[in-house]
Amino acid sequence: MASDNKPKAVDPAFTKSVVDAGADTVTLCFQCGTCTGSCPSGRVTAFRTRVMMRRVQLGFKDDVLPSDELWLCTTCASCDERCPRGVKITDIIMTLRNMAVREGYMAEAHKNTARSLMKTGHAIPLGDAFRKLRETLGLDGEPPTVLTDKEGLEEIKKIVKATGFDKLVG
Amino acid sequence: MAEYALFLGCIMPLRYPGIETATMEVAKALEMDMEVLEGTSCCPAPGVFRSFDRNTWLALGARNLALAEEKGTQIVTVCNGCFGSLWEVADLIEKDEKKKEYANSILKEIGKQYNGGVKVRQLAEILYTEIGLDAIAAKVTNKLDYMKAAVHYGCHYFKPDIVKKIDNRERPKTLDELLEVTGATSVDYRHKNMCCGAGGGVRSRAKEVAQAMTDQKLEAMKESGANCIVDICPFCHLQFDQGQSGLGTSFPVIHLSQLYVMAFGLDEAINGFEAHTVPVKF
Numbered sequence: 001m002a003s004d005n006k007p008k009a010v011d012p013a014f015t016k017s018v019v020d021a022g023a024d025t026v027t028l029c030f031q032c033g034t035c036t037g038s039c040p041s042g043r044v045t046a047f048r049t050r051v052m053m054r055r056v057q058l059g060f061k062d063d064v065l066p067s068d069e070l071w072l073c074t075t076c077a078s079c080d081e082r083c084p085r086g087v088k089i090t091d092i093i094m095t096l097r098n099m100a101v102r103e104g105y106m107a108e109a110h111k112n113t114a115r116s117l118m119k120t121g122h123a124i125p126l127g128d129a130f131r132k133l134r135e136t137l138g139l140d141g142e143p144p145t146v147l148t149d150k151e152g153l154e155e156i157k158k159i160v161k162a163t164g165f166d167k168l169v170g
Numbered sequence: 171m172a173e174y175a176l177f178l179g180c181i182m183p184l185r186y187p188g189i190e191t192a193t194m195e196v197a198k199a200l201e202m203d204m205e206v207l208e209g210t211s212c213c214p215a216p217g218v219f220r221s222f223d224r225n226t227w228l229a230l231g232a233r234n235l236a237l238a239e240e241k242g243t244q245i246v247t248v249c250n251g252c253f254g255s256l257w258e259v260a261d262l263i264e265k266d267e268k269k270k271e272y273a274n275s276i277l278k279e280i281g282k283q284y285n286g287g288v289k290v291r292q293l294a295e296i297l298y299t300e301i302g303l304d305a306i307a308a309k310v311t312n313k314l315d316y317m318k319a320a321v322h323y324g325c326h327y328f329k330p331d332i333v334k335k336i337d338n339r340e341r342p343k344t345l346d347e348l349l350e351v352t353g354a355t356s357v358d359y360r361h362k363n364m365c366c367g368a369g370g371g372v373r374s375r376a377k378e379v380a381q382a383m384t385d386q387k388l389e390a391m392k393e394s395g396a397n398c399i400v401d402i403c404p405f406c407h408l409q410f411d412q413g414q415s416g417l418g419t420s421f422p423v424i425h426l427s428q429l430y431v432m433a434f435g436l437d438e439a440i441n442g443f444e445a446h447t448v449p450v451k452f
């Protein structure tokens with residue numbers, strides 16, 4: 001959902017839940033904009049890191065959790081290394097994304113990446129062309145990871161079940 | 171097991187396997203005792219899986235670390251994503267007893283345990299601090315003086331620099347020096363320290379946004395007169411290699427391991443350049 005100019009409900013409990021989830025430094029932000037000035041993504045989109053921090057402070061939950069902007073951060077960490085207030089911005093964005101996913105806001109493309117991990121132990125598949133190239137290079141066609149280690153792959157499946165990740169992704 | 175265990179990850183073995191063979195051959199040439207760490211999974215990737223669920227990210231990362239702990243070895247990565255995730259998981263477990271307890275409560279389900287202490291390294295940093303520029307220079311038989319490279323560090327190599335202490339985030343130099351030891355020149359360019367654009371799940375969810383960031387870097391590289399890109403991460407590598415058609419540039423994209431294969435006069439066939447979208451020719 002792109003942000004618009006309509007007033008949104010303020011939810012102080014949202015700010016508290018972000019703080020309680022360990023992202024307490026968000027309260028330290030004094031809106032200088034150093035983060036926005038450092039942000040590679042903000043250079044090419046309307047995503048403004050500073051605004052996101054303010055929205056969290058004010059409890060604008062519906063402007064944050066369902067937003068596309070939340071997912072435009074590359075986690076490059078330029079911002080939090082420069083923030084004069086020691087706000088752990090990348091970490092806060094991670095906290096917000098985890099909350100968004102738990103509320104059901106997860107893009108289909110991301111669900112597919114997550115499903116690949118749960119099924120194969122890897123984020124991407126191995127195609128025939130690459131299997132052949134590996135062989136040409138003198139490597140095993142399939143790398144000696146959980147792709148060939150059946151027990152290892154079972155372990156991955158048990159882990160994602162134990163953490164509840166399988167249910168979360170659906 | 172060997173002193174160093176190469177962590178494979180996903181993009182390198184599954185998209186650019188030449189980086190894998192190049193890394194092993196370069197390690198051999200530099201007399202590094204290195205083997206592949208077997209039975210690993212995705213690191214798991216910091217931008218996507220940490221964004222989705224930190225607990226799962228922590229537990230899967232701890233499993234990979236436990237494999238290295240069982241073998242009594244340090245982990246070497248040639249990918250900033252793997253480096254970022256594994257380094258951070260190891261660091262969190264070292265510093266936060268609760269995280270360690272949680273990770274082990276999950277690992278218990280698979281009969282594993284991670285006690286801590288595994289060192290997670292990036293090859294570039296090992297080459298710079300342990301092997302040393304002099305030892306690398308001594309291996310150079312092919313001067314790459316025709317290369318004017320735009321080096322791309324990638325984000326998770328030196329950030330957060332306050333705790334990683336690998337390089338200066340505003341003015342890094344390790345990769346420039348690791349490049350120039352081969353006789354190549356590192357050209358200065360705008361946005362040199364900027365992200366490639368792919369990370370954080372942006373490439374998979376909003377490819378055009380990732381590409382817009384990549385284009386900014388490519389434009390700047392064009393201005394600088396560079397004739398190739400040198401990186402230390404298969405994901406940045408993929409983003410640059412597959413992202414050049416829009417601007418019509420044709421910078422060959424070369425991973426540091428592949429660069430050393432060329433400079434050391436090793437068999438260039440092992441670089442697997444046929445996997446590259448932009449042909450590696452000068």
Ligand code: SF4
Pocket residue numbers: 028029030031032033034035036049050053082083084085086087089
């Ligand atoms: S740099 Fe820090 S203090 Fe300044 S706006 Fe960003 S988060 Fe707030």
Ligand code: SF4
Pocket residue numbers: 035038039040041042049072073074075076077078079080089090
């Ligand atoms: S970590 Fe995210 S918000 Fe911060 S500068 Fe990088 S892309 Fe922007």
